[in-house]
């Protein structure tokens with residue numbers, strides 16, 4: 096599997112919802128019932144948190 100390019104990361108960042116903190120992101124995951132398929136990760140581009148698959 097190839098690594099995401101900088102452009103792909105930028106696109107994902109722009110497209111994804113941002114969370115101010117890990118706690119906010121994990122709260123959203125719990126509310127959506129996605130604990131098994133999503134995890135929160137810190138974004139180096141915007142400094143916020145996004146939800147990732149896998």
Ligand SMILES: [Zn+2]
Nearest residue numbers: 108138140141
């Ligand atoms: Zn981001």
